[in-house]
Amino acid sequence: GAVVSQHPSWVICKSGTSVKIECRSLDFQATTMFWYRQFPKQSLMLMATSNEGSKATYEQGVEKDKFLINHASLTLSTLTVTSAHPEDSSFYICSARGTYYEQYFGPGTRLTVT
Amino acid sequence: AQKITQTQPGMFVQEKEAVTLDCTYDTSDQSYGLFWYKQPSSGEMIFLIYQGSYDEQNATEGRYSLNFQKARKSANLVISASQLGDSAMYFCAMREAYNTDKLIFGTGTRLQVFP
Numbered sequence: 001g002a003v004v005s006q007h008p009s010w011v012i013c014k015s016g017t018s019v020k021i022e023c024r025s026l027d028f029q030a031t032t033m034f035w036y037r038q039f040p041k042q043s044l045m046l047m048a049t050s051n052e053g054s055k056a057t058y059e060q061g062v063e064k065d066k067f068l069i070n071h072a073s074l075t076l077s078t079l080t081v082t083s084a085h086p087e088d089s090s091f092y093i094c095s096a097r098g099t100y101y102e103q104y105f106g107p108g109t110r111l112t113v114t
Numbered sequence: 115a116q117k118i119t120q121t122q123p124g125m126f127v128q129e130k131e132a133v134t135l136d137c138t139y140d141t142s143d144q145s146y147g148l149f150w151y152k153q154p155s156s157g158e159m160i161f162l163i164y165q166g167s168y169d170e171q172n173a174t175e176g177r178y179s180l181n182f183q184k185a186r187k188s189a190n191l192v193i194s195a196s197q198l199g200d201s202a203m204y205f206c207a208m209r210e211a212y213n214t215d216k217l218i219f220g221t222g223t224r225l226q227v228f229p
Binding site: 048104 | 161
């Protein structure tokens, strides 16, 4: 149980375009999902908390207009990187909250902006 | 503010031996949760074990156990009978504050298991 999928697993896009990443909880309902960013050999940096049916809560320093988050259902949250630039290249990981506040993570999406 | 500290950037252990990965935390909350995650080279974060601050016994999950010393604010992960597949990054995390969902992560420890 507690499986989270993420799609795509990797994506290459041109500078200035937008990219959408999907995060799905496959066998449980997730009222709360999270989006993280991870740079090579570093820890996870929380970008935002996504609650079903309401606006996401962004961490300080994260641009809301650049990283659009939509949690439209209890099993799906999406992150859209708008007008992507090379500095947005990173590993993006989503997670879904479990019963005891543990988080179940997706496999991650590696974004490369050229 | 809450903080997680992992002082070991890297650890080596021989196959079948036990290894302890250190984690200390700082919080003024009385109620909190501590977690350990494994991140193999594939990138996926795998939930290993959870310890609640009010749990009287140390958590165990198979070969993983959490050595919880509340007075010392430490939550070390013990892996018994290491296997080659245990080679990965290990992150300690804490639920930030009572009744919020956020986790804060330590900087991680890279464990390498050798034959």
